[in-house]
Amino acid sequence: xxxxxxxxxxxxxxxxxxxxxxxxxxxxxxxxxxxxxxxxxxxxxxxxxxxxxxxxxxxxxxxxxxxxxxxxxxxxxxxxxxxxxxxxxxxxxxxxxxxxxxxxxxxxxxxxxxxxxxxxxxxxxxxxxxxxxxxxxxxxxxxxxxxxxxxxxxxxxxxxxxxxxxxxxxxxxxxxxxxxxxxxxxxxxxxxxxxxxxxxxxxxxxxxxxxxxxxxxxxxxxxxxxxxxxxxxxx
Amino acid sequence: xxxxxxxxxxxxxxxxxxxxxxxxxxxxxxxxxxxxxxxxxxxxxxxxxxxxxxxxxxxxxxxxxxxxxxxxxxxxxxxxxxxxxxxxxxxxxxxxxxxxxxxxxxxxxxxxxxxxxxxxxxxxxxxxxxxxxxxxxxxxxxxxxxxxxxxxxxxxxxxxxxxxxxxxxxxxxxxxxxxxxxxxxxxxxxxxxxxxxxxxxxxxxxxxxxxxxxxxxxxxxxxxxxxxxxxxxxx
Numbered sequence: 001x002x003x004x005x006x007x008x009x010x011x012x013x014x015x016x017x018x019x020x021x022x023x024x025x026x027x028x029x030x031x032x033x034x035x036x037x038x039x040x041x042x043x044x045x046x047x048x049x050x051x052x053x054x055x056x057x058x059x060x061x062x063x064x065x066x067x068x069x070x071x072x073x074x075x076x077x078x079x080x081x082x083x084x085x086x087x088x089x090x091x092x093x094x095x096x097x098x099x100x101x102x103x104x105x106x107x108x109x110x111x112x113x114x115x116x117x118x119x120x121x122x123x124x125x126x127x128x129x130x131x132x133x134x135x136x137x138x139x140x141x142x143x144x145x146x147x148x149x150x151x152x153x154x155x156x157x158x159x160x161x162x163x164x165x166x167x168x169x170x171x172x173x174x175x176x177x178x179x180x181x182x183x184x185x186x187x188x189x190x191x192x193x194x195x196x197x198x199x200x201x202x203x204x205x206x207x208x209x210x211x212x213x214x215x216x217x218x219x220x221x222x223x224x225x226x227x228x229x230x231x232x233x234x235x
Numbered sequence: 236x237x238x239x240x241x242x243x244x245x246x247x248x249x250x251x252x253x254x255x256x257x258x259x260x261x262x263x264x265x266x267x268x269x270x271x272x273x274x275x276x277x278x279x280x281x282x283x284x285x286x287x288x289x290x291x292x293x294x295x296x297x298x299x300x301x302x303x304x305x306x307x308x309x310x311x312x313x314x315x316x317x318x319x320x321x322x323x324x325x326x327x328x329x330x331x332x333x334x335x336x337x338x339x340x341x342x343x344x345x346x347x348x349x350x351x352x353x354x355x356x357x358x359x360x361x362x363x364x365x366x367x368x369x370x371x372x373x374x375x376x377x378x379x380x381x382x383x384x385x386x387x388x389x390x391x392x393x394x395x396x397x398x399x400x401x402x403x404x405x406x407x408x409x410x411x412x413x414x415x416x417x418x419x420x421x422x423x424x425x426x427x428x429x430x431x432x433x434x435x436x437x438x439x440x441x442x443x444x445x446x447x448x449x450x451x452x453x454x455x456x457x458x459x460x461x462x463x464x465x466x467x468x469x470x
Contacts, residue, residue, distance in 0.1 A: 064401070116364055126401030129351055129375045140364045142376045146399065164381065166299070166361030 001191055001216060003229060004167045006111060007120035007143060009152075009176035012200040014222075015098040015131060017043065024094035028087050033078050036202065041077070043201075045070035050122060050151040060149045062124040068092050095123070096130035101197065105136050107222030114230050116140045120161050120174065122151050141165070153184030162190070175225065179212045186214065193217040193225055236426055236451060238464060239402045241346060242355035242378060244387075244411035247435040249457075250333040250366060252278065259329035263322050268313050271437065276312070278436075280305035285357060285386040295384045297359040302327050330358070331365035336432065340371050342457030349465055351375045355396050355409065357386050376400070388419030397425070410460065414447045421449065428452040428460055 011017045018039050025035035049066040052058045071091055075083050083091075111117060118141040119128050128142045143161045150156040162169045169189030176182050177200060182192040194212035196219070201208075211218035219225045246252045253274050260270035284301040287293045306326055310318050318326075346352060353376040354363050363377045378396045385391040397404045404424030411417050412435060417427040429447035431454070436443075446453035454460045 116368070124401070125376055125399040129400075133351070133375065138373050140368065140377070141360055147382050164360040165364075166359070 001173070002171060003115060003173045003191065004171040005116035005118060005140075005165045006173045006175055006193075006229075007118045007161050007165075007190075009174075009178060009181050010119055010121035010123055010128065010131065011046075011098075012197055013175065013177040013195055014104050014137075015100050015135065016199070017095070017098050018200065018202050020098035021094050024097065025091065028090055028094075029080065029083065033080055038074060038078060040202065040205075041074055042067070042070055045073070054151055054154060060146075062146055063122055064092055064095075064124055064127060067095055093130075096127050097134050098131060100135040100137065101221075103221040103223045107226045108137055110226040110230060111222070112138065112140070116165065118143045118161070118165070120152075120157065121145065152181055155184065155188050158185050158188035158190055162188070173216070173229075175222075177208065179209065179214070182212060182215050191216045193219060195222065195225070196220045236408070237406055238350060238408045238426065239406040240351035240353060240375075240400045241408045241410055241428075241464075242353050242396050242400075242425075244409075244413060244416050245354055245356035245358055245363065245366065246281075246333075247432055248410065248412040248430055249339050249372075250335050250370065251434070252330070252333050253435065253437050255333035256329050259332065260326065263325055263329075264315065264318065268315055273309060273313060275437065275440075276309055277302070277305055280308070289386055289389060295381075297381055298357055299327055299330075299359055299362060302330055328365075331362050332369050333366060335370040335372065336456075338456040338458045342461045343372055345461040345465060346457070347373065347375070351400065353378045353396070353400065355387075355392065356380065387416055390419065390423050393420050393423040393425055397423070408451070408464075410457075412443065414444065414449070417447060417450055426451045428454060430457065430460070431455045 008014055021039035021042060022035040025033060025038050049070055053061055071088060075081055108117060117139055119139060120143050121128055122145045124146045125142055125144045128144055132139055145151045145157050148156045148160040162172055165172060170191060173191045173193055174182060174185035175193045175195060177195045177197040182194055186192050192215040194215040196210050198207045217228055243249055256274035256277060257270040260268060260273050284305055288296055306323060310316055343352060352374055354374060355378050356363055357380045359381045360377055360379045363379055367374055380386045380392050383391045383395040397407055400407060405426060408426045408428055409417060409420035410428045410430060412430045412432040417429055421427050427450040429450040431445050433442045452463055
């Protein structure tokens with residue numbers, strides 16, 4: 001593969017949303033709410049909320065706002081409808097403070113020596129900027145669904161990234177822990193790498209597949225991806 | 236001033252386009268062409284080429300393509316119409332390899348400790364990515380006219396940057412060596428900092444003003460800007 005740029009899914013692939021959201025929910029709401037259950041329920045509303053935009057039922061709405069709408073529903077469902085406005089705003093920002101998986105910062109720094117690295121996430125730009133600063137990650141470009149007015153897996157997102165990077169789609173490698181994201185990228189001509197993240201959805205969830213047979217590469221960490229793409233930079 | 240993010244003009248403000256373009260033109264075209272005159276003439280076509288897009292005479296056209304069209308005209312005007320296709324393509328990429336002014340990399344690294352830093356340039360995203368990698372500059376986000384389908388000084392560019400950064404316009408500081416860029420940013424509510432770059436247009440051009448009385452700050456280098464915004468990080 002002649003790869004010029006790597007574009008990364010972020011939630012689940014690079015950062016541990018479940019632990020991070022649960023941690024902040026625990027700190028902000030106290031023991032009245034099962035914080036892990038709240039994190040799981042919040043994430044369950046993620047795809048349906050974007051589907052409303054993708055189907056045209058909602059105009060373009062950034063992820064922060066979708067998160068806020070979902071949170072307002074959830075606080076009712078979890079029996080805590082009286083949570084005040086500043087706490088709701090702080091909870092939405094929990095998604096800006098998620099920790100990267102332990103392999104991520106060092107492996108990205110290695111990969112960046114020889115490749116252009118960018119996000120390609122449904123998170124809005126300011127969220128991705130905050131995550132990178134929080135996690136000590138340096139990007140060459142922050143590419144987001146927000147730039148294209150479409151959420152993944154709409155083809156406009158992958159096509160838009162390729163256009164902005166100024167490369168042939170076959171020189172762009174999409175990296176994600178979700179097979180449907182990779183399948184959509186492949187349809188637009190990108191190369192694909194699957195990362196196995198068995199802990200993304202917590203201990204009770206059924207684990208994701210260990211590999212994606214359709215992807216160009218399947219790895220169990222970004223360290224393994226860096227070893228595969230930049231073996232001479234090992235260590 | 237309570238500044239959350241700084242957004243930077245790039246050509247002339249951060250990088251020395253005249254020396255860089257002339258250097259590559261000399262290397263690629265040899266002594267048959269006055270390389271400094273070519274750099275000056277190329278830059279003189281910059282604003283008129285974007286004006287064609289801004290007036291709607293051309294659909295959205297990325298800066299690399301505008302540069303190519305201008306170059307094709309110039310090679311005729313300079314009496315070298317037989318320059319081959321690979322050389323023309325390489326010349327356009329001279330704009331991706333410009334060196335930063337000497338004060339830039341260290342001062343940006345200082346400023347980035349406490350502020351979100353982004354480009355806000357008429358250069359296309361891939362050009363800005365290449366410039367940052369070439370110059371050893373780290374950005375939190377690469378914001379470009381290309382993302383908005385409008386060239387500066389159209390208001391959509393400044394409004395778009397503020398929206399993507401998720402901040403009130405008064406918390407965003409536009410930094411530029413060109414008073415018209417700052418005037419347009421101020422009209423959209425941004426704060427402004429003027430950087431005096433006396434050598435941008437070479438020794439024969441009339442120098443720009445030493446200060447911009449309309450700006451919140453006027454400085455003679457980014458080091459001075461970092462001293463003003465982050466005095467505690469000096470050194």
